[in-house]
Amino acid sequence: MSDSPRDDLTELTRALIAHVAWQRDLGAVELLREGSLPAARAAAPEAPVEAPPLEGARGEAPPLEGSPVAAPPSAPSQPPPAPVVAPGYAAAPSAPPPPVARPPASPAAVRPLFVEAAAQGAARARGPALEGPARVAALQVIHDEVKGCTACRLVQKRTNTVFSRGNPFARLCFIGEGPGEQEDRTGSPFVGPAGQLLDRIIGSMGLDREEVYVCNVVKCRPPYNRTPEADEMHACSPFLVRQLDLVRPEVIVALGRTAVGFLLDTKDSMTRLRGRWHSYEGIPVLPTWHPSYILRQPPETVKATKAETWADMKLVMARLGLQPPTRP
Secondary structure (H helix, E strand, C coil), rough: CCCCHHHHHHHHHHHHHHHHHHHHHHHCCCCCCCCEEECCCCCCCCCCCCCCCCHHHHCCCCECCCCCCCCCCCCCCCCCCCCCCCCCCCCCCCCCCCCCCCCCCCHHCCCCCCHHHHHHEEEEECCCCCCCHHHHHHHHHHHHHHHCCCHHHHHHHHCCCEEEEEEECCCCEEEECCCCCCHHCCCCCCCCCCHHHHHHHHHCCCHHHCCEEECCCCCCCCHCCEEEEEHHCCCCHHHHHHHHHHHCCCCCHHHHHHHHHHHHCCCCHHHHHHHCCCCECEEEEEEEECCCHHHHCCCCHHHHHHHHHHHHHHHHHHHCCCCCCCCC
16 A cells, blocks of 8 residues: 555556456446446356346346446456356346248259158158049149249250150059150150150060050250259159159159169169169169160170060069060
8 A cells, every 4th residue: 555545546446447347348247327237248158157037038137226236446466256247137048049041942952752761761651542533633733733844944945844654543654764855846755766665665565555654753855865963853853753652553664774763762873773673662663774775785785785674574574463475
């Protein structure tokens, strides 16, 4: 202490101001402003103080009346103690941040329902099967929706959408990749050279082309007959799911790598997948070569590829209890 009371008072005042500023910077106290006290800030994390239960929305402290207790008369000579919330204040519990609003996902961003089911190894619950005119009418509704679909970029170049052909009550369904040039022009799947080969395969099984159901993963022609992109297939997946839910074939033949990989949610090669039974929603699926792949084979391998395809079709016939004609 100095000899002058004025000097002592000045030193004490400076120490008091420094201590109050230190407590304020830590969030322990706030200076009184215009009457009522503001809601308290949370105490410093080094030594949190339990706050009494608060009433009110979102845990906010209600305005309180009164004055804060004065700070100690001198600054500490040792490292500062943990801050203490002054009486009349309460440490407000931290509230969780408000949920961030997100726009609804576009169809192209949604994983296909049947891929999710395959990944989980469980079939989705389906309602009772529609029969007779009710099934035909329900498929027509989907067909009309496909005609008006603009969910992906394929809408920009298409001439016609390509929905399906054949019998909506068929026991056997063939699923390909997507329409080609002639399919885009006519609006019907498998009408070009690959479709003509598929018709010969179907005839070799002792069936007529109108006895089976034929469709594709995507309903619009990809430019230059390229492989459909993932987002294009995802955009079309709800249509295919609903088609198969209505038709409910006993057996599905997946034609080519794109249809097989998309239906079964796998990246395995056709060499590993074909000739073996798989499952989609409890329906047996047999992968085989796409007719266009057979047509692209060089002379030295085309015979073997046709033989493999026919071996696959014999597995399908055995599953359905069909007898091939005398001369396949």
